[in-house]
Amino acid sequence: METNAFGVTSQIYSPTIGNPLDPEEFKRQGYMMIDFLADYYRNVANYPVLSQVEPNYLRKALPQSAPFDPESIEAILQDVQQHIIPGITHWLSPNYFAYFPSSASTAGILGEMLSTGLGVNGFNWLSSPAITELESIVMDWLGQELKLPGTFLFSGNGGGVVLNTTCEAILCTLVAARDKVLSQVGNDNITKLVVYASDQTHCALKKAAQIAGIHPKNIHAIKTNKSTSFALSPESLFSTILVDVENGLIPCFLCATVGTTATTAIDPIGPLCNVAKKFGIWVHVDAAYAGSACICPEFRNSIDGIEEVDSFSFNAHKWFFTNLLCCCLWVKNPNDLTKSLSTNASYLRNKVSDSKQAIDYKDWQITLSKKFNALKLWMVLRSYGIGNLRNFLRNHVKMAKTFEEFVKMDRRFEIFVPRTFSTVCFRLTPSAIAKLEHYANTTKAHQNGKLASEDFVNQVNYKLLDLINGSGKVYMTHTVVAGAFVLRCAIGGTLTEEKHVNMMWETVQEKVDSILGKPKIALY
Amino acid sequence: METNAFGVTSQIYSPTIGNPLDPEEFKRQGYMMIDFLADYYRNVANYPVLSQVEPNYLRKALPQSAPFDPESIEAILQDVQQHIIPGITHWLSPNYFAYFPSSASTAGILGEMLSTGLGVNGFNWLSSPAITELESIVMDWLGQELKLPGTFLFSGNGGGVVLNTTCEAILCTLVAARDKVLSQVGNDNITKLVVYASDQTHCALKKAAQIAGIHPKNIHAIKTNKSTSFALSPESLFSTILVDVENGLIPCFLCATVGTTATTAIDPIGPLCNVAKKFGIWVHVDAAYAGSACICPEFRNSIDGIEEVDSFSFNAHKWFFTNLLCCCLWVKNPNDLTKSLSTNASYLRNKVSDSKQAIDYKDWQITLSKKFNALKLWMVLRSYGIGNLRNFLRNHVKMAKTFEEFVKMDRRFEIFVPRTFSTVCFRLTPSAIAKLEHYANTTKAHQNGKLASEDFVNQVNYKLLDLINGSGKVYMTHTVVAGAFVLRCAIGGTLTEEKHVNMMWETVQEKVDSILGKPKIALY
Structure with missing residues (x-):
């Protein structure tokens, strides 16, 4: 028996704690974790892609110190669902188009499990x-x-x-x-x-x-x-x-x-x-x-x-x-x-x-x-084979081409640099933004004929990205090149399918419309 | 359809390969991996602790290149059992006393699974x-x-x-x-x-x-x-x-x-x-x-x-x-x-x-x-609680004390430096080795009264370690300090219990006896 800082007496060897590597308990908890993750993959498309939490959200929710007594896996997984999931940005969501993909697969996860498990x-x-x-x-x-x-x-x-x-x-x-x-x-x-x-x-x-x-x-x-x-x-x-x-x-x-x-x-x-x-x-x-x-x-x-x-x-x-x-x-x-x-x-x-x-x-x-990092690479190569791996990549490139075509067909946008792989860099054009009289008049944007100033163009594109990501429906990131604020759409998530790309484009258009107004056929 | 280097035509999207993160397939394979690892923990004490393979053993067993077509998880796990398990040194074996422990636990493994799975x-x-x-x-x-x-x-x-x-x-x-x-x-x-x-x-x-x-x-x-x-x-x-x-x-x-x-x-x-x-x-x-x-x-x-x-x-x-x-x-x-x-x-x-x-x-x-590395630390702290964690460590220290006592009671050995935690540094003493007339006469060992030369003492201790590890029953490592070759026994494996420490000491004694002969009561 031991007494903790609050004067509470605890049993040192709780009867529920056997050896921390007991095979039966490992199996019971392991299945639970697999179930938890399978559920996560089933639902990940429904979460807001970019986490909506504020700094320090978690410190307010968790205890001030580590527990003296053991807690059950059930309680821990409940906390993961309640407190951790809302605080992650869902890199594995099919609606994630930010940075570059962090692509996952069953074979990759199993390889890491095996590496971790063998220790x-x-x-x-x-x-x-x-x-x-x-x-x-x-x-x-x-x-x-x-x-x-x-x-x-x-x-x-x-x-x-x-x-x-x-x-x-x-x-x-x-x-x-x-x-x-x-x-x-x-x-x-x-x-x-x-x-x-x-x-x-x-x-x-x-x-x-x-x-x-x-x-x-x-x-x-x-x-x-x-x-x-x-x-x-x-x-x-x-x-x-x-x-x-x-x-x-x-x-x-x-x-x-x-x-x-x-x-x-x-x-x-x-x-x-x-x-x-x-x-x-x-x-x-x-x-x-x-x-x-x-x-x-x-x-x-x-x-x-x-x-x-x-x-x-x-x-x-x-x-x-x-x-x-x-x-x-x-x-x-x-x-x-x-x-x-x-x-x-x-x-x-x-x-x-x-x-x-x-x-x-x-x-x-x-x-x-x-x-033992090679295990996951070995398992990925064997589980899918080079033939499938090539085609997974080709499918991402194909979706990126589709998205690129969407962007090209909408004259409010420009492809900022030619696409090579599965990442598309685009932005609202200066000429599209020049039509934003309201914004132009309330800021110091310089209107040179039909072109908005680069600063103003950057501001509007920044605003567009903020609206897209704020929707929670998709997440993409930006870059600044040659002084231009450019939106980046990186396709490569394992779960991403054509329907997600279509939905993403709908979201982009919806947010553009909310900034620029619905496009009038005559104008474009 | 695609034709590979050997002229074999393969279907690009094999019907057995769905999305690499399909939840049902993830669950099926995930359970298999959990079962594989649970079996591993059940059996790990029976494997030779130190791998007995020769350099390049695996290159001879595996194909020269990655497969073009997918392979099943069943085939991969069979290869893990047949080719990988014999090639690993079992750090999680209860009979592993080498280097320092690389301690594992269900909570640690689950935390890593969650981190990997969330991606x-x-x-x-x-x-x-x-x-x-x-x-x-x-x-x-x-x-x-x-x-x-x-x-x-x-x-x-x-x-x-x-x-x-x-x-x-x-x-x-x-x-x-x-x-x-x-x-x-x-x-x-x-x-x-x-x-x-x-x-x-x-x-x-x-x-x-x-x-x-x-x-x-x-x-x-x-x-x-x-x-x-x-x-x-x-x-x-x-x-x-x-x-x-x-x-x-x-x-x-x-x-x-x-x-x-x-x-x-x-x-x-x-x-x-x-x-x-x-x-x-x-x-x-x-x-x-x-x-x-x-x-x-x-x-x-x-x-x-x-x-x-x-x-x-x-x-x-x-x-x-x-x-x-x-x-x-x-x-x-x-x-x-x-x-x-x-x-x-x-x-x-x-x-x-x-x-x-x-x-x-x-x-x-x-x-x-x-x-997301903090997950595993968080899960370890919560799953076991500070009370149990302290006692897991104390139990290792207690076993190290037991082993230290064994060593001290056998006058052929010395504790080379005082033990502080759960690691015991020991060796056969120069005076015990001096009695090895046969070795002494066939080498250039310098016998100064009852003491063997340091070189000779090191050689015999090296030989002892080699015999211990060659048995496959236990594995420990050495260090060289102040010119002395010293055996290190680090206790801290999650699965290690008193019976394993006893067995380890029996193995050490068996190998010492084979070098020095059975101890005669009169001499020690």
Whole structure:
């Protein structure tokens, strides 16, 4: 017996608590959780997609401290339904079109369950050989399907690793690139190293550079523009590097992107490598979102030139039905990674590692511990097969085309940059907004003939997005490119079907009508 | 229809493949996975604990490439049983005493299932408010139970975050410490920054320092010795720092450990802080393994002095029934973290973030994406309650005491360093091994009276461990401290009961007997 802070006496071993891994109780509770999730998938389309809660809503609802006595799974699941579900934004809703998808599948979930349930840790081969072996096999499988050059596969002395996120992939490769240069020029020159990217590159690059100790002044984001659909220009890269070299700086790392976050722009890998190789720069390709599409022959040209790069990554948790978190990274020369990321503690040494017969993945990643992440990738590949996976992706692209056609047919809108994959960037045009006399007169919008000022256009598009998301029926996000506020509609949710896209378009139109008034045939 | 590389024509939408998140199919397969895992827990004690496979065993068993056509869950689970289970080292076996435990529980597994099943991403508050809110609440709950000073809780303007591993906790805090110093001395001085730890500190510190761009010469591991049970001496720290300062270096970061990996040594936090504070050094406390024990009043003194440190972390996935991966980090001044780890991409901006009303955890961690990790911690705390959790830990400590007594009663063995928590470090004594005439004569072992040479003692202890682990009945690991090869027995598996500890001791004795011969009463 023990007395808690409130003077209440509790039994220490409550009779209802057996071993926390008792198989019968695990099974009883496990079925309940499966039922809970199956119900969630049945109902997810009915929830407001974007959570409507206010900051601190949950602190007001939950107790101030952890319970001393055990509580039942029934009570916990009731709280999940009552307090947690209203506070989540439903990434798996078929009406979710925000950011990029975080695609889920039964196979992905089961793979994660198995990984969690087995509870094994794969920091080196010996700590659980199947983790390392399956990961290396599945990374070769996937590399083959993406038609990566043989030099990125283990059979070609390259290899792949499953990390959590692109941030980690960029950090690991940047550190490898940094140390490779420093081994030639000396550690004291770390302050001179320069990292290159476009102004469209994901902020993961900036974060990785900050973490890796790159001088903040030496993170060079090269400007892109609309005329080239926001792709990084090799000429701009070249001239930027030349200036840096003249200034005594040392070019180190380029992060090129295939499918940028803002507009899914594609940096031209081959031509960029031609420039980078002149200066011995490590080239990493971040294809976080679009990489998976390369299993379809018709999209494979997005990564043309990949044989010249040093490393390549994509997120299977984005658009490949493999639940959060799962980032696949391949490198041409694993030694560069392991030189930077190895440590050699005596308590981790063993015969197999010492004999160099096996991979020790701890030396390929930021963390020592490693879950059995390959299971979910393996289960996704096997449960659906490459044929179905291609067609799932194609179906998303087809829906995006449909949506793009809707937008094109409505002259109030413009497609802001050409669509390549399953993400559509669009906005109300300046000319449509110029007709908004009421708004124009009550704000300081500049009306230049038939065009509203860019500021005003941005405000109206912002308002439109706010109304769309406020409806709870759908959720999309925005980006700001070339000074323009643009709506992004990313299609790729596992549950999304054509009817959801149609409904989404209806919602957009309804909200546009509420801002601009119903379109008059004569005007458009 | 599509034709694959082998000329086989397949139906693209196989009639058996519906939507990959179809609730009925999810439920059917989900139950199967629960059954599979329940069976695993029933049988796990019977598997050889340490996997007996050879490198590349799995590549020989699996196909060369991913399947084009879908395969059934039944076929996949059969392969898991046949090919994966023999290749894992059974971390959840009751006979697993290696490294530190990776403790699992039904509540932890269900929490991870829920997180995976909901598929939500919590990089900022808005992306799924409940993720951020529950994490901040649970971190305050846990902080209270550990009796952390109020300054580490959100209510005291500090706060906690759930990361994956200690490597990340150290990297995040080291980067914050580095940038805090650099903001005073200028980025060009990064090569002068020094990081301190003891020679017993986990290799995560070295790795984090390598990643953060600390000059390799400036990672100063201070020697410890057996007389102080391998704890870091404040005097040694002081004298090391003095020399560095005289040499123009800049002290930056100290990683103190509560419960070192090798021997569970406890660095004296208070006295170390007294030294560190003189030089403005950031002090992080890594209590990866032992931190959880501090929920028991009788162990709380291990972190005495914690109010002086800047950050504190422990792994709930080690000895707190919360499945891999789950590292809890608290900081006194979150601004230091977010200054170093923030990036401000336009596509992530939103009203709530801009208003600073809520936490954006992306600025507290290496990665942008964030799973709903707090769910499993919340479910563990609620399902078992603090009362039971304390007693689960106490029961492990009690079993470790029992084992320690066994060892002490057998005069062939010595406890190498005093036990504090649930890990016992022991070895065959030099005097016991000196009696091994046969070995002594056939090797070059130096026999000094009744003592075997240290090399020979190490060899025999190595042999003993090899025999123990080769039996498949139990698995423990080793460490090398002060030149001695020492066996480590870490008790903390969820399924481990007294009978398993007894069986483990029987196995140890059986293998010792096979090396030294049956003990003769007269000799011992």
